[in-house]
Amino acid sequence: MRIELDVNGEQLEADVWAGESLLYVLRERLGLPGSKNACEQGECGSCSVLLDGELVCACLVLAAQAEGHEVVTVEGLAGAEGLHPVQAAFARAGAVQCGFCTPGLVVTTAHLLERNPDPSEDEIREALSGNLCRCTGYAKIFDAVKLAAGT
Amino acid sequence: MARLIRTEKEVEGHYTEQWIVVDEDALDQWPAGPLQTVGKPAPRVDGRERARGEATYTADIQLPGMLHAAVLRSPHARARVRSLSLSSVLAAPGVRAVLEPGDSHVLTDEPGYHGAAVAAVAADTFAQARAALAQAAVEWEVLEPLLDPDQAVEKGSLVSEPNVSERGATERGVSEAEAVVEAEYRTQTVLHNSLETHQAVCVWESGRLDVYISTQFLWGVRATVAEQLELPPDKVRVVCNFMGGGFGSKNGPGEYTFIAAELARRTGRPVRCALTRREENLATGNRNSTIQRLTAGARSDGTLTVLKGDYVNSVGFEGWSPSTGGPMELLYACENVRVAEHGAKLNTPPNAAFRAPGFVEGTFGLECLMDELAARLDLDPLELRMRNYADSDLVDGRPFSSKNLLECYRRAQPHWARREEVRARSQGPWKHGMGLASQVWYGGGGPPSYAWVRVGSDGRVQVVTAMQDIGTGSRTAMAQIAAEELGLSLDRIEVSLGDTSRGPFASISAGSSTIPSMGPAVRSAAADAARQIVEIAAQRYHLEERVLSLRNGHIVSADGGSWPIEEITELLGEGQILGKGARGPNPTGMRTLTFGVQLAEVAVDIETGEVLVDRIVAIHDVGRVINPLGASSQVEGGIIQGIGHTLSEDRLLDPGTGTVLTQTLDAYKLPTIADVPEIVAEFVDRPDEHLTNLGSKGLGEPPIIPTSAAIANAIRDATGANVRSLPITREEMLRALRAAREREGLERTAETVGEVRSA
Amino acid sequence: MEVVSPRTLEEALRLRAAEPGLMPIEGGTDVMVDLNFDRRRPVGLLNLNEVPELRGWSRDDGLLRIGASLTYAQVRQRPLADTLPALAEAARTVGSPQIQNRGTLGGNLGTASPAGDSLPPLLIERADVELASVRGVRTLALERFLLGPKRNALAADELIAGIRVRPSGARQTFMKVGPRNAMVIAVVSLALAVDREREELRAAYGSAGPVPGLVTASTGERETFPELVAAAAEPIDDLRGTAAYRRHALRVLVGRALERCWA
Numbered sequence A: 001m002r003i004e005l006d007v008n009g010e011q012l013e014a015d016v017w018a019g020e021s022l023l024y025v026l027r028e029r030l031g032l033p034g035s036k037n038a039c040e041q042g043e044c045g046s047c048s049v050l051l052d053g054e055l056v057c058a059c060l061v062l063a064a065q066a067e068g069h070e071v072v073t074v075e076g077l078a079g080a081e082g083l084h085p086v087q088a089a090f091a092r093a094g095a096v097q098c099g100f101c102t103p104g105l106v107v108t109t110a111h112l113l114e115r116n117p118d119p120s121e122d123e124i125r126e127a128l129s130g131n132l133c134r135c136t137g138y139a140k141i142f143d144a145v146k147l148a149a150g151t
Numbered sequence B: 001m002a003r004l005i006r007t008e009k010e011v012e013g014h015y016t017e018q019w020i021v022v023d024e025d026a027l028d029q030w031p032a033g034p035l036q037t038v039g040k041p042a043p044r045v046d047g048r049e050r051a052r053g054e055a056t057y058t059a060d061i062q063l064p065g066m067l068h069a070a071v072l073r074s075p076h077a078r079a080r081v082r083s084l085s086l087s088s089v090l091a092a093p094g095v096r097a098v099l100e101p102g103d104s105h106v107l108t109d110e111p112g113y114h115g116a117a118v119a120a121v122a123a124d125t126f127a128q129a130r131a132a133l134a135q136a137a138v139e140w141e142v143l144e145p146l147l148d149p150d151q152a153v154e155k156g157s158l159v160s161e162p163n164v165s166e167r168g169a170t171e172r173g174v175s176e177a178e179a180v181v182e183a184e185y186r187t188q189t190v191l192h193n194s195l196e197t198h199q200a201v202c203v204w205e206s207g208r209l210d211v212y213i214s215t216q217f218l219w220g221v222r223a224t225v226a227e228q229l230e231l232p233p234d235k236v237r238v239v240c241n242f243m244g245g246g247f248g249s250k251n252g253p254g255e256y257t258f259i260a261a262e263l264a265r266r267t268g269r270p271v272r273c274a275l276t277r278r279e280e281n282l283a284t285g286n287r288n289s290t291i292q293r294l295t296a297g298a299r300s301d302g303t304l305t306v307l308k309g310d311y312v313n314s315v316g317f318e319g320w321s322p323s324t325g326g327p328m329e330l331l332y333a334c335e336n337v338r339v340a341e342h343g344a345k346l347n348t349p350p351n352a353a354f355r356a357p358g359f360v361e362g363t364f365g366l367e368c369l370m371d372e373l374a375a376r377l378d379l380d381p382l383e384l385r386m387r388n389y390a391d392s393d394l395v396d397g398r399p400f401s402s403k404n405l406l407e408c409y410r411r412a413q414p415h416w417a418r419r420e421e422v423r424a425r426s427q428g429p430w431k432h433g434m435g436l437a438s439q440v441w442y443g444g445g446g447p448p449s450y451a452w453v454r455v456g457s458d459g460r461v462q463v464v465t466a467m468q469d470i471g472t473g474s475r476t477a478m479a480q481i482a483a484e485e486l487g488l489s490l491d492r493i494e495v496s497l498g499d500t501s502r503g504p505f506a507s508i509s510a511g512s513s514t515i516p517s518m519g520p521a522v523r524s525a526a527a528d529a530a531r532q533i534v535e536i537a538a539q540r541y542h543l544e545e546r547v548l549s550l551r552n553g554h555i556v557s558a559d560g561g562s563w564p565i566e567e568i569t570e571l572l573g574e575g576q577i578l579g580k581g582a583r584g585p586n587p588t589g590m591r592t593l594t595f596g597v598q599l600a601e602v603a604v605d606i607e608t609g610e611v612l613v614d615r616i617v618a619i620h621d622v623g624r625v626i627n628p629l630g631a632s633s634q635v636e637g638g639i640i641q642g643i644g645h646t647l648s649e650d651r652l653l654d655p656g657t658g659t660v661l662t663q664t665l666d667a668y669k670l671p672t673i674a675d676v677p678e679i680v681a682e683f684v685d686r687p688d689e690h691l692t693n694l695g696s697k698g699l700g701e702p703p704i705i706p707t708s709a710a711i712a713n714a715i716r717d718a719t720g721a722n723v724r725s726l727p728i729t730r731e732e733m734l735r736a737l738r739a740a741r742e743r744e745g746l747e748r749t750a751e752t753v754g755e756v757r758s759a
Numbered sequence C: 001m002e003v004v005s006p007r008t009l010e011e012a013l014r015l016r017a018a019e020p021g022l023m024p025i026e027g028g029t030d031v032m033v034d035l036n037f038d039r040r041r042p043v044g045l046l047n048l049n050e051v052p053e054l055r056g057w058s059r060d061d062g063l064l065r066i067g068a069s070l071t072y073a074q075v076r077q078r079p080l081a082d083t084l085p086a087l088a089e090a091a092r093t094v095g096s097p098q099i100q101n102r103g104t105l106g107g108n109l110g111t112a113s114p115a116g117d118s119l120p121p122l123l124i125e126r127a128d129v130e131l132a133s134v135r136g137v138r139t140l141a142l143e144r145f146l147l148g149p150k151r152n153a154l155a156a157d158e159l160i161a162g163i164r165v166r167p168s169g170a171r172q173t174f175m176k177v178g179p180r181n182a183m184v185i186a187v188v189s190l191a192l193a194v195d196r197e198r199e200e201l202r203a204a205y206g207s208a209g210p211v212p213g214l215v216t217a218s219t220g221e222r223e224t225f226p227e228l229v230a231a232a233a234e235p236i237d238d239l240r241g242t243a244a245y246r247r248h249a250l251r252v253l254v255g256r257a258l259e260r261c262w263a
Helices: A022-029 A085-093 A102-115 A121-127 A139-149 B047-052 B087-091 B126-133 B149-155 B170-176 B218-228 B254-267 B277-283 B326-330 B359-377 B381-387 B405-416 B419-423 B474-486 B514-541 B566-572 B628-647 B707-719 B730-758 C009-018 C031-036 C085-093 C097-102 C105-111 C119-124 C225-232 C243-262
Strands: A002-007 A010-015 A048-051 A054-057 A070-072 B002-011 B014-023 B067-073 B079-085 B095-099 B117-123 B137-142 B163-167 B179-187 B199-205 B208-213 B236-239 B271-274 B290-298 B304-316 B337-345 B430-441 B450-455 B461-464 B493-496 B548-551 B554-557 B562-564 B577-582 B594-605 B611-621 B678-683 C002-004 C022-025 C044-047 C057-060 C063-067 C128-133 C136-141 C146-148 C159-165 C171-177 C188-195 C200-206 C213-218
Touching: A002 A022, A010 A022, A022 A048, A048 A102, A054 A102, A054 C097, A085 A102, A085 A139, A085 B047, A102 A121, A102 A139, A102 B047, A121 A139, A139 B628, B014 B577, B067 B126, B067 B254, B067 B277, B079 B117, B087 B095, B087 B126, B095 B126, B095 B254, B117 B126, B117 B254, B149 B304, B149 B337, B170 B290, B170 B304, B179 B359, B199 B254, B208 B218, B208 B254, B218 B236, B218 B254, B254 B271, B290 B359, B304 B359, B326 B337, B326 B359, B326 B430, B359 B381, B359 B430, B359 B707, B381 B405, B381 B430, B405 B430, B405 B594, B405 B611, B419 B430, B419 B707, B430 B707, B450 B474, B450 B514, B461 B474, B461 B514, B474 B493, B474 B514, B514 B548, B514 B554, B514 B566, B514 B577, B562 B566, B594 B707, B611 B628, B611 B707, B628 B678, B628 B707, B707 B730, B730 C243, C009 C022, C009 C044, C009 C128, C009 C159, C022 C031, C085 C119, C085 C171, C085 C188, C105 C159, C119 C171, C119 C188, C119 C200, C119 C213, C171 C243, C188 C243, C200 C225, C200 C243, C213 C225, C225 C243
Parallel strands: A002 A070, B067 B271, B208 B236, B304 B337, B461 B493, B611 B678, C002 C044, C022 C044
Antiparallel strands: A002 A010, A048 A054, A048 A070, B002 B014, B067 B117, B079 B137, B095 B117, B163 B337, B179 B290, B199 B208, B199 B271, B290 B304, B430 B594, B450 B461, B450 B577, B548 B554, B554 B562, B594 B611, C057 C063, C063 C159, C128 C136, C128 C159, C171 C188, C188 C200, C200 C213
16 A cells, blocks of 8 residues: 655655554655664564654554654654764763664654653653663763753 | 784683684773773764664664565474475465475474474565464374473483582582581573664675674674575675664574575575564573572681582583582682582573673673671671682683682772762661672683784775674774774764675673773774874984874874874875774683672562562772763663562463473563662773773673672662572562571571570 | 545444454554554455544543543553552553554454453453444443453344443552563553442452453452452463462452552
8 A cells, every 4th residue: 555654744655464563664765764673563662753753663553544744763863964863972971882862862862851841860760761772871972962952 | 923822811700712814902001090092981873863763773784675584483382293294385365475384494304492483484574474384284192291400300300410619629618617507599581682683684686695683693694594504604794784673692693594584595585584573572582490409608707618509500402511619619718618519401492692692691690699608797798709709710720811709899889988968868668788709701702713904095984894783882882992092082983884795893891891802903993094194204304203193183293293094194195094903812721800890779578578678789890991971871781680680571481391481571571760779880981901902891791790689689688588589579588588488487496596595 | 455434423323334354543553563463364454544433532421432542652641540540550551652552442352362451450440342334333241342351242233332430439440460571461450449429449450351350349348359350360370470470469459559549
């Protein structure tokens, strides 16, 4: 089936199989591989995107369900060049190791700070609890969130 | 000059003796402490690409006409394929080729573990490939699996001869002891779960094979693939620019590479074989479970008289038996030590190196045993460790190239002094306590490894070497080293890596060896380039070379002259300065090890069995630290993996069938940001004066080694319970508490009986 | 396979009746996992995201009507959270923010997992499930809706339209023991209310029986209530814990919840 999606402000069309997730369509059909596929069950948050401004796991959204809604991926956070303040903070604070979880964490953090510009430690823990990172031990991710909140 | 030497090479605690051609390493070490760039925190040079989601991982590679493979895996722990028909698979929509046992050496019709690859298919999409595989008609003869490691040892089902080593006389050691503790410890099977699953994309082009793969060792993949496919190694190109974690599980090509290569050969198209998370948790290796039957004996002053360890590693169907007894042999100055390691061959998924294999498990047993001994002797656990400090390697009498564990202990003391205060926080069902554990591991790296440095007329530098950055920050560390040697700022250095056809041989990124193996090669290449810049400058300014050096982007002379480096490099025009460097030999006759200590503060809810880790202090001795920012991140990452290993991670098998029950991340619990304690990371940061032109050792593995024992010892401090089995689930915690209460009851009864008798 | 996205409840019910093989999907947090893992291959999917009648909640003379599409994130918002505090607490622990933003109460009811986090808090409030079909609307007590592990009383042509509940105003709480600090499926969970007005203690457990179960007693039975709840549960041994541990933990949780809600 053919669906139309509004991704990062662009109207895109894709031929999809009905059971495909938004994540699959973004990565494999629309050339947007920034959102990562790591668990396929909403446990790791590597595919976090914004759907009508809400933080969701793209692997748990049926692509067809996103039709008529706005999707923002990591590729759409900053312009073609440059860094979103959260991306800059992640790079600066050393919150990036292998980086596979980073796009999801960046989207999640951007979403958090939009709603809560000065989150407490506990609020950060809660907001980021759905994004697994196997490398950093999360300490530098805390630093990055605080750094981004201060900018 | 090239020199031919016979040397011991160590990877992950594996030693092999081999001939090796090395270049001399003529450079003096830099002074200790932070320099211009080295030793100062540096954010990732590639942080921007990674944060923007632009870094291209193997998972992101899209090639025109690329097909997708799916693998049929054994649903049984042990079985024989009676019959297999793939005709309806081949007829399914989108299918381009199928493979069955016999078509590739990685496919089997007698699978020995749940998840062993049996057949494979390539189709236009992964969903088609997977749907097609469901059409496979397989008739299985299910066989009785061997799952019990003790039984395997008894039956002689082993992956290799038992490894037994003894020094001194342990019987005498036991008789000389005034206190002896014996205990059995168990550790569970743990899965790597790198976020990027194991995968490869293979493309054939005029007899040449390109392999895009998520790997820790480009050259190892090249060698193994070339050998297996009977190709000259130069016909195999291996590429990995960004990779999403490995932790030891991505040291070789894996079955997926061979499946992709064969399907690509048959279809003439690029083929991706990417494992799903469920396959990842079956067939890509694991930290094997262990049983450790340990004895420690000491005099009443704490002097160890004997250490004995009988270890069973549940290796699985294939794999190798890690050095679980290593810490017992290396950590303490005990004269009488006997270690026996058995690698049980079972019908379970094969193990793979996982961040300090053997030593993580062995340190849990040994360091808990030491605390149980300290409790028996009524000695302070830190004091007991310092009394048994080893000044040289007692295995073969070699001196250490450097060892600052005593300094780690000294720095631990102010933290250790918090113990009373921590205990006093106990309230209601929550009991607080503190524990510590020491760490020993390898991490010296070794030759061969090479790097080139290219300087252009714009005064910018490219470091070229076919190493890989597995996420640890190798690109950044190499850039820092080159920047330091050339007196340039970090932003003028670019590091080109990740492609065997675009650079010289480079070390594996495993065994904490990347910085100690690659760093000295990069420095020596940069020094070679710097020497050439100085030679040209000497001619340009009519000065002697010996009065010139490179600093802050300038060529400076001893008499105060200073010229921007571009003044010289622009003379090159289209020419370039090419520096060449190699990793020199390891110090002869010395043992190079890393050391450290960690202290844990925990809270235990004695009613539900919940354990919270509040704080971990980690003090490690890894020689010179190149990038303190990356180093502390490695420590934090190691600790949180250690916490997962200690409290929540557990690969579970069905006890009857041997099938894996925990294949997904809702069942296999990785730590989240909510599980993170306060972490304090400190480094002794003293260069190892005998080791290379840098004096740096590796840090990938040390931080995960002592974490579980430190936590278990803190739990004992908090509750009096001996937790001897990982993971410390709620139930395990309650079981240990019950055992402690029973023991206390028995002791009290015994005391009463004793009192009655003495009365 | 196809996806149909009805725009009204009426249209949705018509499609449901005409094509019972269509699998209803709301937040997708359960259904998508089955699709991604190729565990189920339905003939098609009935996307309920665009049905306005399933959204939001309303109050009429003390009776709350909650639409099946209400997400956990919405359950956590005031004033609803003040009205059903144990449900709001449960919503907070159900999973990550990503899951809370997509997962719905209707979906949790539809999945009918013994570990469904929203079920114990709804049980202690004696909630009813509103089931709609082209035949009309019926309500069923939640206790009777839940039939067994992942089995419910939904007829082939019905959709879960919402929940009806008369909030008791009793002090209540939700607690959960999991194998790690955040985002976990429960080893055992508990919702408990101390209802002074009715002089009643109500507890409902999750992950400790084939379905979440409700246990009641008079407030005079406070001392024995932990034991009563633990004895009423029918836990099993599984990956996440043993029956013995679940019973023990339930006893501890009931004691703690009583302490919290007694004042």
